[in-house]
Amino acid sequence: MKYQSRKKAIILLADGTVFHGKSVGDKEGTAFGEVCFNTGMTGYQEIFTDPSYFGQLMVTTNAHIGNYGTQAQEVESDSVKIAGLICKNFSYDYSRAIADKSLEAFLEDHALFAISDVDTRALVSYIRDHGAMNAVISTDVENLEDLKRRLAQVPSMEGLELASKVSVQNPYSVGEEGAAIKIAALDIGIKKNILRNLEKRGAHIKVFPYNAHFKDMEAWNPDAYFISNGPGDPEPLFDAINAAKEMIASGKPVFGICLGHQVIALANGVGTYKMHHGHRGINHPVLNLLTGKGEITSQNHGFAVKREEAESHPDLEVTHIHLNDGTLAGMKMKNRDVFSVQYHPEASPGPHDADYLFDDFFKMIEKNKAGAVPV
The missing domain is CATH 3.50.30.20 (Carbamoyl-phosphate synthase small subunit, N-terminal domain)
Structure with a gap:
């Protein structure tokens, strides 16, 4: 010893x-x-x-x-x-x-x-x-x-806003300027490997602080928006929720991961809740309801989106379910190019079953740029 x-x-x-x-x-x-x-x-x-x-x-x-x-x-x-x-x-x-x-x-x-x-x-x-x-x-x-x-005296995680503790203070860029695809990313706790996955697919990403106004992001004229993972309770993230509403209204593609998934839900009026002990690991089974296939995923969250509210929302479709407890693991909007997942497709280390989500995002961006009707 x-x-x-x-x-x-x-x-x-x-x-x-x-x-x-x-x-x-x-x-x-x-x-x-x-x-x-x-x-x-x-x-x-x-x-x-x-x-x-x-x-x-x-x-x-x-x-x-x-x-x-x-x-x-x-x-x-x-x-x-x-x-x-x-x-x-x-x-x-x-x-x-x-x-x-x-x-x-x-x-x-x-x-x-x-x-x-x-x-x-x-x-x-x-x-x-x-x-x-x-x-x-x-x-x-x-x-x-x-x-x-x-x-x-330590505050409870429920109701605690923590994105401001981990977000960048000033915008910065990742990837080559002049790339065919520009993505504006809202940093509410973004992981480097998410940026690597966006960059390696040929995107120029500009990362904005947690409290960035939509007009400042839109002024960069991005082709799409991304809302990152992050810590804490999503409900106090008023700036991010408002920005998400405007991203959705813009008609451009929007992709959210983990906390970003919860922010998109809240922007649609769907609630979130603190889980009993959360999901944290790299072997969580998820069912893709669109393909019928099972996926092994990396997960890290203590809050979740209310499945019943998402299922009854006229503009939302539940796309993924956690097979251990039936919690909502993914959703998309029926009338917009907007989708999100509760887990981490950028897993490193971890399973790569969900890599296709980044590819789906880029296909969505290309179709949107070409003027295709959202599916």
């Missing part, structure tokens, strides 16, 4: 339940957030840097974390976004040839507090039974009452 005197640590849940562990390394620390879990066997670096996880304490269900180190290109944003890490076995050494540093060094670079030696099976089982809730991880194990007091 690299560290012989690691600190005792605890996980204190909002309902008073306590789980025990040890600090990663010999660090002391405390971190607050909503505790949730991801079932992916790989992809911890992408998870930790995904803006959708902002403000959350991440429990990794895979037994070993850190065994293949980290690599500079395998990030979804420019910084770690989770509030803290909880794992079973933390690997201080790594064995991947292309890795450039250990996970321990990566976490130190980003000042992220982590604890290990936790019975993550018991913790995940508890979250599944009792739901995602706020929690604190800390080495300050002797001051439980003070931790309880501080934890009680």
